[in-house]
Amino acid sequence: VKAIVPVLALLSITALAAEGPAGEQILRKVDQNIGSDNKVSSARMVIQGRRGNRTVEFRAWIRGMEESFTEYLAPPRERGVKMLKLGEQLWTYYPSTDRTIKISGHMLRQSVMGSDLSYEDLMEDPRLIELYRAELVGEETVRDRPCWLLDLAARRDDVAYHSRRVWVDQERFVIIREHRYAKSGKLLKTTEALDVERIDGRWVSTEVEFKDVLSSGGGTRFLLDDIEFNAEIPEHKFTKASLRK
């Protein structure tokens, strides 16, 4: 057995080397943890403004990495607003005006429901390895969890954030903390996972604090109330016709 261990170690190192640098391997594992199955979730966003807090509730249907449908349930003013993402296109439906508006151009930078998230954030491909090159730059403990510290540099110009620094839980491969930067190096957004739970064999961030550094609000707390993996989602959900239903 003793003789096998070094061989196995050698084989592991060889396999890791074949997958690329250490930082990218870690990022791949983060992406793998997110998975690409169908998901149906209910969540709340507690938006902490300068004048007080506001809670927005919604239900989201996600198919793979490209398609999602979101329906807002509360507060009453936002109830019935729906959003459909198909690939790189995003539409929003407003029942009060019965209009479906395609969100594009500079509108993508607008805040979603007054939160610290922009439409651009929603549009982003969740597979970070597709968008960024990763470099392992160290280790740190964040919220009592040992983390890998990765610097991410954009592979192309059309991404929302030119670079990021992420703290990845070494055991769970969940991003615990993240700083997102503009091309100029200016810090634009921060996120911090306040609670991580194991659901259906995956580690999922169930409470995340988002902060748009450029806004004067107190940040947005995202609370995942429930999530169902590999859920059955009818085909018509991801069509523009479903926005008006």
Next chain:
Amino acid sequence: VILFLLKGLVRDRSRSLFPVLTVVAGVALTVLLYSWVRGTEADIVRANANFSTGHVRVMTRAYSGEIERAPNDLALLDVDGLLRDLRERHPGLVWTPRIRFGGLLDLPDEQGETRAQAPVAGLAVDLRGTASPEREILNLDGALVRGRLPSAPGEILVSEDLFDRLGMRRNEAATFIGSTMYGSMTTANFRVVGTLRFGVAAMDRGALLADIRDVRHALDMEDAAGEVLGFFPDGIYREETSARIAAEFNSGLGAAGDEFSPVMGDLRSQSGLATTLDLAGYVSVALIGIFVVVMSIVLWNAGLMSALRRYGEMGVRLAMGESSAHIYRTLITESLMIGIAGSLIGTLLGVSVSWYLQVRGLDISPLLKNASMMIFNVLRARVTPTSFLIGLVPGLLATFLGTSISGLGIFRRRTSELLKEMDA
């Protein structure tokens, strides 16, 4: 004696023509530039007051700190209560709430899909109130290019340029896409019932004018407003009174510590207008000063040349026993006559050109294509009672100074040498 001197001036044109022409030119330019500066200053004040700052403006402290982006999330709340209080404390001013907002105006096709879309700079005012002063303040009747003013909920006006650019039709439905006071994206359907051209590039590029009730509903701003503007009823800005009212307000109601308490600013202290207004005052004084100095030098030189030419005449007059002081006084009197004549003609000329520029104006719109400041596309001079008097100062002062200096040569001539000089 005056009649005698006058005859001399009229008959000997070489003595009067050049100095009179100099004075006419100087005085006319002084009057024209003074009227132009006053007109431009008044236009800038009027445009800023009517479209942006009012004569005084109430906002929250937080809003005033970020006023460039019109942050409606920091708007005033309980505006009805604030208006009641302002009207009670300052009944001499007309108070009106406004909301400035930005967003997109989206025109749908038959299927409800976007046909055309453009960014708009929105202004919400009390358009439908029977006692609203906004119709007069914004000169809506004069600015209306086509259609009519809104009279029912959901009706809006847009700038004529925007109307053309988007290929709109009158009474066409349009969807506004913007942000609520709480930052959520919002949409609201409106009907475009008319178009406006204010003559202010910053407004005419992409303005949307809506009733404040509709916009409050669309932006989730019930009983809220970004700003409450105060105007003197006659539309004339009174700098000292405005500053006093603002100071009184800020030392009382607006003095609370929190960032959402109201604070008042006067027109002068807002939008960088203090510098502009000060500059206009300095320019007026500087213009007059420059013309006095330049004309004095020119007339001094003219006086010296005249003295050389009239060297013999002065000698004869001195030889005949006329005192140097008397000759000096007659020269001064002559110069004052030239000054009066030149000033009158110059004032008439300056006022005439200023009047023309007051009526016709000067179109500077090509220079304002991307301007964000509130300034009318056509700048106009303004003829005021001072315009008729302002030219007399440099006109008389310069001729007096010029002759006073050049005439001093009279006192240097010695009677004992006169005959010898005249022989020569």
